[in-house]
Amino acid sequence: MHVELRSDTFTLPTQAMREAMFAAPLGDDVFGEDPSVNALEQKVAEMFGMEAALFCVSGTQTNQIAMSVHLSKGQEVICDELSHIYLYEGGGIMANAGASVKLLKGDLGRLTRAQIEAAISPDDIHACESKLVSLENTVNKGGGSVYSSESLQEISDFCRHINIPLHLDGARIFNAMAVTGQTPKQFGAWFDSISVCLSKGLGAPVGSVLLGSHAFIKQARRVRKRLGGGWRQAGLLAAAGIYALDQHVTRLKEDHARAKEIALICAGLPWVDSILPVTTNIVIVQLKEGIRSVDQVAELKSKGIFCAPFGPQYIRFVTHLNFDDAALSAFKAQIIQ
Template sequence: MKIELRSDTFTLPTPGMREAMFSAPLGDDVFGEDPTVNALEEKMAKLFNKEAALFCVSGTQTNQIAISVHVSKGQEVICDELSHIYLYEGGGIMANAGASVKLLKGDLGRLNVSQIRAAISPDDIHACESRLVSLENTVNKGGGSIYTSEALQEISDFCRSVNIPLHLDGARIFNAMVEMGQTPAQFGAWFDTLSVCLSKGLGAPVGSILLGSKEFIKKARRVRKRLGGGWRQAGLLAAAGIYAVDHQVERLKEDHARAREIAQVCEKLPWVKAILPVSTNIVILELQDGLSSATKVAELKEKGIYCAPFGPSYVRFVTHLGFDDEALQAFSERISE
C-alpha cells in the first residue's frame, strides 16, 4: 500500500463526485453561459454572504488576481513571512501587480492587530503605501495553525478603520471552520475578499473561488482573462466543487483526528526533535540536529510513506480524503520499524 501524505491535493474524486461531474449541464463560461459554473459561483457567494464570486483554476490564481485588483505599482501588501502568497506563488506579487511586500513575523504565521497597526506606512512620500493586508487561514507553514474569531474580528475592525482592504488566503478555510465552529458568513463579514480552495481537503480535482463585491469581481474577471484564465465548458469541474461543498466538509474532522494520531506516533521516534502544534490536518516534524529532510523523506519513501521536505530539517505530513484508518494503521507500523 502506498501511503500518500505529501499533500491534500492528492485527493481523487469520489464516485458520487464523478457522477455529478459527468451529468453536469455545460456551456461556455467566457460568455457567462455555463450553468454549472454560474450555480457554483452563486452558491459560494451566498454561502459566504458576498455579492459575487469567480471560479478560477487555483488558489494561486485567485490570490494573485485579488492582489492585482487591490494593489497598484509602488504600493505594498502586508503579510506574514510564512505566507503562501509570498513564498509559493512564483513572485507573483511583484510580477503581476508590481507591488512590494512588508513581511511580519507572527505566531506560527498568524498576525495580530498590534503588528499590523505598527506596520502601516506613514503618509509620507518616502514610504511605500500600505494598500492591502493579507492573512492565511489555516497557515500551511505554521503547521495548519488557525486564527480565533476574536483575533479576526479585531483585525477586520482595524483594517476598516484605516480604509485598507483585508484579503484571506483560505486554501484550507473549511478545515479552520470545522475545527473552530466558525461559519462562512462570519468570514465573509471579516474579509473584503476571500480565496477559497475546493481541491484540497474537500476533494475536488481542480478549482478555487474568489469572493468579493460585484464591482471587485467584475474587475477580477478582467484580470483573470488577461492571465489566460478564461475557460469554456468548465461546468465539469464546477460540479465537483458543488458536490465537495455539499458532501465533504464535515468529514474534515476525521482528517484532523488522524493528523493528531500521526503526531502521537511520531513524537516517540528517536529521529524527531519536535513537532509543531497540530491544529488541523498538517503535521510538521523537526528532525534531530544533523539530519536532512531530503534523506529522511527518501528513507520513508522506501517504506511506502510519501511525505514532503519542508525546509532543510523539517518534514510535512498532510492527511486528507484518501488517507483512511487502514492507511493510518499501516503508517504507524511502518514508521515505527
C-alpha cells in the same frame, strides 16, 4: 502499501463525485453561460454572504488576481513571513501586480492587530504605500494554525477604520471552521476578498473560488482573462466543487483526528526532535540535529510513506479524503520498519 501524505492535493474524485461531474450541464463560461459554473459561484457567494464569486483554476490564481485588483505598482501588501502568497506563488505579487511586500513575524503565521497597525507605512512620499493586508487561515507553514474570532474581528475593524482592504487566503478555510465553529458568513463579514480552495481538503480535482463585491469580481474577471484564465465548459469541474461543498465539509474532522494520531506516532520516533502543535490536518515535524529533511523523506519513501520536505530540518504530513483508517494503520506499521 503506498501511504500518500505529501499534500491534500493528492485526493482523487470519489465515484459519486465523478457521476456528478459527468451529469453536469455545460456552457461557455467565458460568455457567462456555463450553468454549473454559475451555480457554484452563486452557491459560494451566498454561503459566505458576499456579493459575487469567480471560479478559477487554483488558489494561486485567485490570490494573484486579488493582489492585482487590490494593488497598483509601487504599493505594498502586509502579510506574515510564512504566507503562501509570498513563499509559494512564484513571485507573483511583484510579477503580476508590480507591488511590494512587507513581511511580519507572527505566531505560527498569525498576525495581530497591533503588529499590523505598527506596520502601516506613514503618509510620506519616501514610503511605500500600505494598501492591502493579507491573512492566511489555516496557515500552511504554521502547521495548520487557525485564527480566533476575536483576533479576526480586531484586525477587520482596524482595516475598515483605516480604509485598507483585508484579503484572506482561505485555501483550507473549511478546516479552520471545523475546529473553531466559525461560519462562512462570519468570514464574509470580516474580509473584503476571500480565496477558497476546493481541491485540498474538500477533495475536488481542480479549482478555487474568489469572493468579493460585484465591482471587485468584475475587475477580477478581467484580470483572470488577462492571465489566460478564461475557460470554456468548466462546469465539469464546477460540479465537482458543488459536490465537495455538499458532501465533504463535515468529514474534515476525521482528517484532523488522524493528523493527531500521526503526531503521536511520530513523537516516539528516534529521529524526531519536536512537532508543531497539530490543530487541523497538517503535521510538521522538526528533525533532530544532523538529520536532513531530504534524506529522511527519501528513507520514508523507501518504506512506502510519501511526505514532503518543508525546510532543511522539517518534513510535512498532510491528511486528506483518501487517507483512511487503513492508511493510518499502514503508516504506523511501515514507519517503524
